[in-house]
Amino acid sequence: MTNTGLILYDLLKGTHVRKTMRFLRDSQDWSLEELERLQAEKLERLLEGVRAEVPFFRSPVTGYRLPDNRTIERFDDCPILDRQIAMEAGDSLLSDNINLKKCKVSRTGGTTGPPLRLYRDTETRSWALAAYYRFYEWMGIEPGMPEVELWGSTTVQNSKSVIPSEAEGQNFPRTSSLVPRASIQNIKSESINRINRFRNFNAFSFNDANLAEVAVKLQKFRPALIRGYLSAILLLADYIKRNNIKGINPIAVSSTSETLFPEYRKKIEEIFQAPLFNQYGCGECNSIAFECKEHNGMHISMEHCILESDENNNLIVTNLDNYSQPFIRYKNGDIGQIDTSPCACGNPAPRLIKLQGRASENIILKDGSSVNGIFFANLLDQEGFINSDKMLRFQVVQDKEGEIEFKAEIKSGSGYRMTDTGCRIPGAGNGELKNVDLKKLKDCLLPFFTKVEITQHAFLDPGPGGKFRYIVSNLS
Numbered sequence: 282m283t284n285t286g287l288i289l290y291d292l293l294k295g296t297h298v299r300k301t302m303r304f305l306r307d308s309q310d311w312s313l314e315e316l317e318r319l320q321a322e323k324l325e326r327l328l329e330g331v332r333a334e335v336p337f338f339r340s341p342v343t344g345y346r347l348p349d350n351r352t353i354e355r356f357d358d359c360p361i362l363d364r365q366i367a368m369e370a371g372d373s374l375l376s377d378n379i380n381l382k383k384c385k386v387s388r389t390g391g392t393t394g395p396p397l398r399l400y401r402d403t404e405t406r407s408w409a410l411a412a413y414y415r416f417y418e419w420m421g422i423e424p425g426m427p428e429v430e431l432w433g434s435t436t437v438q439n440s441k442s443v444i445p446s447e448a449e450g451q452n453f454p455r456t457s458s459l460v461p462r463a464s465i466q467n468i469k470s471e472s473i474n475r476i477n478r479f480r481n482f483n484a485f486s487f488n489d490a491n492l493a494e495v496a497v498k499l500q501k502f503r504p505a506l507i508r509g510y511l512s513a514i515l516l517l518a519d520y521i522k523r524n525n526i527k528g529i530n531p532i533a534v535s536s537t538s539e540t541l542f543p544e545y546r547k548k549i550e551e552i553f554q555a556p557l558f559n560q561y562g563c564g565e566c567n568s569i570a571f572e573c574k575e576h577n578g579m580h581i582s583m584e585h586c587i588l589e590s591d592e593n594n595n596l597i598v599t600n601l602d603n604y605s606q607p608f609i610r611y612k613n614g615d616i617g618q619i620d621t622s623p624c625a626c627g628n629p630a631p632r633l634i635k636l637q638g639r640a641s642e643n644i645i646l647k648d649g650s651s652v653n654g655i656f657f658a659n660l661l662d663q664e665g666f667i668n669s670d671k672m673l674r675f676q677v678v679q680d681k682e683g684e685i686e687f688k689a690e691i692k693s694g695s696g697y698r699m700t701d702t703g704c705r706i707p708g709a710g711n712g713e714l715k716n717v718d719l720k721k722l723k724d725c726l727l728p729f730f731t732k733v734e735i736t737q738h739a740f741l742d743p744g745p746g747g748k749f750r751y752i753v754s755n756l757s
């Protein structure tokens with residue numbers, strides 16, 4: 282975003298992103314002790330406010346009384362919240378003093394559970410956005426450099442741009458959200474995007490026909506930053522490689538929302554010849570952690586949140602800036618670990634490592650053990666299916682323990698034909714895995730399961746909200 286864009290944003294939204302950015306530029310040079318002191322102060326203030334103003338936390342019925350101590354040392358005593366509890370709590374989780382005019386209301390997506398209504402006030406949005414733009418500086422992206430967003434969403438708001446539901450995972454702030462979504466305003470939205478040298482493309486409907494169009498636009502626009510859903514970036518990267526397209530040379534690529542398998546990072550970095558930076562957040566707390574130039578985990582935004590990981594590696598987040606709908610010790614359903622060892626970049630904030638996405642995204646093998654998408658990515662990589670011309674993406678579906686359906690997305694190309702509406706579908710007998718590859722695939726999966734069904738697809742649809750899931754577990 283340009284400086285003008287940020288000034289405009291602060292003015293229109295009543296936020297203080299620029300001021301907070303100045304603060305964060307300083308605080309990233311603080312010592313760990315100084316950062317912890319800030320966390321403790323902010324937590325103390327938050328708990329005090331919450332005890333006085335939020336019915337849920339003071340009701341004897343809920344049992345969620347916060348301990349009377351106000352120090353971070355005994356923070357462990359605070360009960361754990363999760364999505365189910367938060368949903369049942371409903372409006373009692375809102376502050377008595379909530380100013381709805383200053384809140385951005387959204388829902389978490391329904392892909393991994395029933396939706397939850399979220400209220401993000403100007404304070405939390407200011408901190409989250411400022412932390413996000415500090416991350417731009419880490420990536421070497423300066424204000425005003427052209428950027429492109431590849432989003433995947435079924436929530437089409439207008440013909441020109443797609444504003445995804447404020448759903449799962451980290452949501453990139455988008456300039457189009459500066460204006461209301463009425464049709465006349467789309468023109469304004471487009472103009473602001475142009476001022477900000479920002480474009481977005483709906484990756485949900487990516488196929489070879491519109492990828493060709495996207496590629497031409499990118500060659501002309503020359504984005505310094507390409508960001509968006511990992512699977513969307515992957516589709517574009519794959520298209521660029523297959524068609525030997527030149528002239529798309531970003532300084533950095535940034536992915537979010539989906540588990541980043543190392544094999545995919547390698548592929549994207551090779552094709553774009555640019556480093557990939559991962560980042561992490563959730564609807565209940567945006568901007569939780571960002572990757573630095575060392576690429577060995579994501580530094581926790583300690584100025585904005587507290588991130589814990591329990592003995593089962595469940596992540597627990599506390600948003601230190603949302604007083605309107607406080608999420609304190611909130612188990613968001615993601616799995617990851619926290620590394621406190623020093624990072625060569627000099628940032629003392631601990632790093633989030635081994636982020637494995639949702640706890641629910643696990644598959645049970647025939648011996649009863651549980652694995653996640655990384656297991657399959659490694660297996661497929663060993664057998665030469667990833668980074669090859671054979672398969673683009675995969676999805677493992679489990680309805681019964683020890684059994685899976687393995688859905689393979691087979692690369693498009695000459696073996697495919699395009700429909701009149703631009704959808705690619707496999708031609709008869711073409712665009713399928715060779716028998717030898719099919720056997721290889723089955724042989725590598727079968728040792729772990731009692732039954733493996735392999736199906737081949739021209740395109741695997743992302744779920745609601747556009748977030749692609751590598752693992753779909755229908756086990757109760």
Ligand SMILES: [Zn+2]
Binds near residue numbers: 573575580624626628
């Ligand atoms: Zn670092």
